[in-house]
Amino acid sequence: MPDNKAHSSSTPGILAKLRKIFGLNIGTVMFGAILIYMIFSVILYLTASHMESYQVPSGPLSMNETYTGLSIMTENVVQADAGGYVTYYAREGTKINANGAVYSLNSSKAADSGSSLSKDELADIRSNMQSFSKGFDASKFNSTYSFKYQLNGSILQYAADNSSVSTTNTVNEDGEEVTTTTTTVSSDPNIRRAQTDGIILYSTDGYESKTVDTVTAADFDQNSYQETDLKTDGQVNAGDDIYTIITDERWSLLIPLSEKQAANLKDRTSIRVKFLKDDLTQTGDFSIMEIDGSKYGRIDFNKGLIRYASDRFLEIELVTNNVTGLKVPLSSIVTKEFYAIPSKYMTTDKDTQQSGFMLSGRNKKGNSTTTFINTGIYGRDEVTDEKTQKVSYIYYVDKSKFNEGDAIIDPDSGEKFVIGDTEVLEGVYCINQGYAVFRRIEILDENEEYAVVSKETYNGLVRYDRIVKNADKVSEQDILY
Template sequence: MASKKNSNRYLKLKSETSQKTEATKHLNFGVFVFVLILAYLVFIMISFAIKEKVNYTIAELGTLSHSNTFTGLVIRNESVTTADSAGEIRYFLAEGARVRNTNTVCGVISNADYVALLDDEIFKANQKLDSSDASFKDSYGYLQNRIKNYVINQHNKKFDHTYTVRKQLENDISDIRNTVIVQQRSLGLSDSSNIDMLEKELGNSISMHKATSSGLVSYLIDGMEDITTESFEISDLGRTPKIQDTVSKSNISVGQPIFKVVDNYLWHIVAEIDPESAKLLENMNYKTIHFVEKNIEIVAKIHVFTEDNKTYIKIEADRMLNEFLNERFVDFRIIHENHQGIKIPESAIVRKTFAVIPAQYFGYLSSQYGVYKKVVSEEAPGDSTIDFTSTRLFLKVDDFVYVPISDSIQIGDVLSFTDSDSMVTTEFIIEKTEDLDGVYVVNKGFADFKFIDTTYKEVDYRIVAPYTPYGVRIYDRIATEGITTTEYQTIN
């Protein structure tokens, strides 16, 4: 009986030991997997940390212009109005507003205190008139609903619809106001008559100044408004504007300029130009003009003339005057040609040396491109072997290919080619090299040289062809600073 009990105890102990061993094996495997994953994550983090950060730009289509920049004098048809009395001035129109002949622009108040009193009395009379009208609340509610409906529904309308609604509201207010006044007068009430009397007295107390012609109103006077296309002299290009902002003055004296009206039909620019530009403009009547500061382009009529052995251009424009209403001198460019393509910063350009070899010597072996190169044996002088050397093809022009000069491809190397039909072997010695411009494309996480075909360049940018074989393509990511980037450098 005791022997059987000992046997059971032994089996139980053996089973427990076996279970512990299995558990230990599972634990050791789990720890191993955890350590493996942790090591992989650490490797990824270290690799990411040691990658150099390279700024890049996206290769996008752009335009560069062959142009020359000049500074020109703006000549407009301007009429200046001066004050015929002294006092406080009030302006009724905004800068640049369009006016018609006889439109009131401003008024000069000789007795400001008296006018302020009249304003206050008119305001009180209007309030009394509104409160006496039983339909005023209904009219006010009607206008509120009009505005509310516009706010709710305006997202379905074009922006210019705002001006239509504004005009409609102004007409509604005017109609309501006139209705109240007519009702007052028909009832023989004195409130409307009192307002008429006060407004008439107010008008008599203000010296109104009207526009003498149609155009754009401006309150900046620079003393050069007297220049016209007929009176212009070359010396006018050296004059300095003396700007007066009439709006900033609260009081005005007799004879002081208070505003000017600019004819908004034709305006001109006169500037001195260089002989090269003059030659490019020969026999031309119209040219594209680009205004540098405002980044605006217009097509304008031009006339080139010579005076005192110097060449000048007169530009005649019939649009965009409002953009230059207060400019007396402007910087502009005469656009001779527009060049379109991929626009790349000049700082991204790098230069790489290539060996130029016949295309027949460039081949394919075991999933790799390269050349067969004659290699002299170091152990047995005079003996040589033909080895396949892998390399990349960067450009193919006619019957020649461009492969990069490297440790494996050098000037003086002998290449071998065996014709598969005739089995005749020929050799070619690398002698000719050529430097090609390119950029480093970083799409794949490393700097990869790509050839570019430049069509036009300036100081800071150049235009390259967008569809060049083996070259840069639209939306490639390009290293901005090519000089600080090395080929095959990993990119963060």
């Protein structure tokens, strides 16, 4: 007969050895359980599909492309007809009338009056310096020298005796403000006057004789561009360049185009241009031309020159993306089928003041009954009766609210409508409330990644709504956070 006492006494010894080897106690068991839970949680997280959210912005499908345009104008450089010291009368960048005083030549240098600049003149110089500093591009360092000469010339011009000069601001037929310089200078033979109307510039850059037909590809190299400031407080000689006058309001901008850009713009005859210098826009005639084997865009204007007369190179934006709305990723777009119900059948429940439809049915006794069904309206389309021209709507209702073949009743006329017509709508899942809700969208334009949708869609999206970016990972009514 086995010795049971001896066997039972050996069990505690084995457990004691196991505890000694593995250190088993309540703390170890709990730690092991937590560790296993954490491992499974990490595995589930890494293998699960993750929802990405997206905040809906407003704007065009893509940004308009920017270009650097070469300005071509009708310009004449005027030389001094004699030697002497120059006194300037016409303000640079303003329009002068024919026979208006531009400058005078004197045999001796005007005495230094020691006068200081006015507050307005100093403010103007500071403003110009700030504008240059903000727009400075290290790759176009040569522009620093042009600005230096421009600044020196402005100071000289401010310091000149302009007591006989007046300026008039007028608004032309296009709504532009134009500053015209006039003078009350006497018939002093030292005064030199403009031969024609035009815009006065006290600089040259070698492009004055260029026309659209004579421009070369090398003319677009801004690194080799040099501008010479003509304003001086020294003596000039006969034949020296004194000023440039622009004699025609018509001017052109030439922009280099890639083959792709040229293909996209080939059918245009006019184009809207935004000038980045002042953010003003105007429309010009557009055509594509070839210069030294490359494609260039030509934009012809008949106004606005006075704002940019001193700029040989202009940074512009071609306003080609006119379709604006709410921008959503294509990966957010889903489709859903709805029942289509005429709006005349919608009613309001007297007790709850909720909108819905009256469902027709029968009770167990076979008597006719009506049941109010509260439904959300996911979209609507306008319908115009051809005979009466009366406008009504088609409402789109969630299919889970009815069965095909159900009949609803117009409470006013008693007319019945059998549910069965369906419509597939495009939409996205809005998650503003933490769960996925279908919102209808109406696409205006799209590319490979994004679509621009209307802001006016009934019960649709609004700016800053949060939607699901990867809609294939989510189902409607999923609680996401």
